[in-house]
């Protein structure tokens with residue numbers, strides 16, 4: 071034992087780290103803050119370490135070349151001992167990290183922890199969130215499969231909308247005129263050197279400030295933050311009702327971090343690695359590119375925005391969003407921390423969480439995308455729709471199937487969801503309305519006037535008119551009804 | 558470190574040596590300033606080439622574009638729209654498959670072609686041609702285009718991007734070389750070749766006017 075002590079004192083005489091670390095460990099934290107609510111920051115740190123370690127291990131094998139990246143990932147997945155596991159850990163680690171960082175941020179927001187004197191801690195945290203998302207996006211590019219390829223195309227298309235410098239930004243992003251070798255090389259540089267380097271520096275400062283300024287106290291209604299008195303109040307609180315950070319608070323961090331690591335490992339083993347998907351050959355166009363989970367919400371937004379709002383939204387919303395996050399602690403650096411007294415904060419957080427959830431959910435099944443092979447690949451139009459049909463109506467059903475109507479309209483429970491399901495269309499539209507809709511399109515439907523012969527239109531509309539439940543009549547023109555009544 | 562160490566006690570000394578000390582210190586500050594200035598000069602001198610290197614990918618469109626052959630025009634039947642593939646004129650040996658580019662060739666008449674980019678005018682996803690319904694459909698956000706490339710529905714705010722095309726010695730050539738986006742192809746609002754139906758060049762807003 072004394073031998074250990076000797077080694078320790080030899081080292082510490084040179085490193086001089088013992089005393090400051092001891093002080094850090096012993097600094098008092100408020101008793102109520104030693105809570106399970108405060109474990110997410112340290113868990114994010116643990117995940118960052120996991121990502122660095124697994125990332126380095128993957129880089130031992132991965133080839134950051136547009137021509138070979140995809141092959142080297144398949145080699146990792148299928149040939150190298152436990153290569154799949156390392157890829158799965160890195161992929162799941164990334165998902166967990168984004169999730170934990172978001173939860174951490176929501177908790178900090180909810181607890182008012184961004185207020186004086188922790189404004190800068192929050193600001194650095196916002197940058198750390200952006201960098202985490204940046205790592206997630208550049209990580210998706212590292213996979214260099216079809217989704218990565220077309221994801222880059224989407225990124226470039228968004229950048230191209232920036233006024234004046236759009237073209238130059240695209241060239242900078244791609245490293246040339248097209249998505250190719252230079253693109254992967256620069257994203258590799260971002261993913262492996264630039265962003266992680268900045269993240270480590272920012273993380274160090276972020277943690278440093280948490281330790282130096284002290285962890286946020288548990289918010290109590292009525293305990294108002296004032297710049298003039300806060301520090302004194304905080305020190306009084308930790309002196310009266312506090313405990314040393316080690317081990318009083320940190321044991322929960324340790325337990326939770328272990329649990330998170332275990333969860334990542336279990337997900338990795340059970341669900342395996344992400345991709346790579348199809349090979350990155352841009353001439354293979356039978357693909358429906360999809361972003362990774364944490365960008366699905368954006369995918370939904372891009373599908374629902376009206377064309378005229380899109381460019382302003384894409385260019386202005388991120389700037390406003392980031393400005394709002396950065397500006398928050400300066401706008402609200404004093405005042406109530408408790409969520410009981412901050413209804414607007416709660417409302418904002420709930421709104422964001424719910425819209426994010428809804429958009430992400432929509433992104434998982436993309437109701438706006440035509441089902442490209444619904445017309446040729448799926449079950450036929452159910453026989454019950456055709457049993458009593460006349461030859462002309464059956465002809466119409468053939469037109470319906472052959473002209474890909476089903477890519478956007480489901481019938482008998484199968485088909486795209488871009489347009490409405492047509493199983494009872496006849497109860498909603500009259501013959502004239504159907505003809506007009508087919509010929510001229512409208513809403514979100516293309517016009518088929520040029521693509522269908524008059525005979526095909528007649529047959530198609532006749533078929534559509536048979537689509538109504540047995541007990542419900544089809545819609546009729548008011549004028550038609552009047553004429554018939556007159557007879 | 559050690560020099561600084563013996564400066565401190567000096568400060569408590571009376572006038573004469575303090576004056577001496579002041580001069581020494583201000584001389585050292587001056588030297589530091591010179592050092593910083595030298596770094597600034599060298600820094601700028603180094604930064605300029607570094608920036609040039611960093612931004613070297615930014616070039617005028619014309620430098621990236623050149624005429625590429627899509628093969629003999631006989632391989633494109635009149636009245637049909639076919640997928641054509643070519644190798645991007647700007648390429649490197651380490652590009653792998655990514656230097657391949659696809660495009661849609663529509664042969665309107667004997668000598669009349671329209672060549673559309675594969676990239677959706679919305680956000681660049683690969684559009685697919687459906688001859689049966691005479692539509693291009695985009696798998697990403699549900700954009701659709703008519704046979705002549707004009708916008709039919711969905712999020713795109715304009716028609717498909719069209720390449721400049723020409724026929725040289727019986728082969729179809731297009732001016733290609735970079736990924737078409739709104740920043741470099743928007744000026745080609747109308748396809749180069751005369752269209753059969755002039756009414757279709759209007760960039761309809763939501764629903765298109767009657768074309769029945």
Ligand code: FES
Nearest residue numbers: 677679680695700
């Ligand atoms: S990329 Fe084609 S609709 Fe969005």
